[in-house]
Amino acid sequence: MLEIGLTGGIGSGKTRVADMFAARGAAIIDTDLLAHEITAPGGQAIPALVEAFGPQCLRADGAMDRDAMRALVFADPAAKARLEGITHPLIRELTTSRAAEIARAGEHPYLIYVVPLLVESGAWISRVGRVLVVDCSEDTQIARVMSRNGFSREQVLAIMAKQATRAQRLAVAHDVIDNDGPVEALTAQVDRLDQSYRALSAAGITQA
Template identity: 40%
Template structure:
């Protein structure tokens, strides 16, 4: 089984690339979905979050108020580190279980979608890293246009992640999502052919598509 990581800074187009790769036949393990599962009501992670941040981070139905917590941690690096220390281990356990299930099924290509791959130091745990990248001004505009975020909040979310240049040097493959959306499927198809023909294991070669 080939186990790859898919990452990219916020609003770069990573989710779209994940969907395209899934359409080609890859098994996608989505860290965002796992994070939601990890903090479901009654979970140890949610209890730890409430203990640390207080009951104001809960909605009336007992679920996590993700937008409120997001606003809080993206503007406070110490709070963000505390949240990551709670959530990331729980997510990793869930991901390991999904990977084991995929291996047992005999899935050929498994791709773990991990937004903060480099920030948490997981880039060397995979057979290769796919980075989806777009210029920061474009990502800022997408956050404001598509998610309705104020500029200051959108910029804080961008600033909370490593700059793209730092990540590009550690990626195996790079998909630049810097033009018309119609070009993205072709770039993903080219990457899929590369993966199918020459699955690289442990390479750090930078191949831009």
């Protein structure tokens, strides 16, 4: 089965595009959702998180306090490395097992991994057969995140500064979806790529 890595900067519209591919029959594994799963109450990462950061890293319901941890790792690279050392192996394990289940079921024409930090991680580029970048201008990113999350412009710029640049993402892309315009403009682009991915997968072509 053809496996595609879908990525893009914050506010680019990755989730919307992934949902559109899912509606056309693609299998989707979203690593952000897996991260939420393992840090939910009773999640696989919770015991190690408490051991590493103390009980204050949890909310009252037992889930990881994402806002508190985001602030901590943003300011402390060592804390970021500890957090990633706990969560990343669990996410990789879950990703591998879910992909195997999807392949065994044989119900989908191709598989898309949604990986916000695909370019930054490095390993994902060699794992997937194609890289699909959801692209938009930085001004569009900033406006969307300010509207969606209520962040200030400075907060959004600080997040973007920690991510790969637009040029770095485009440099590794096999396919690009332009999401600078209205939602309606996405449909034709997703339809075109859906047909292309189906044809490649059916032909047994799993690498770009």
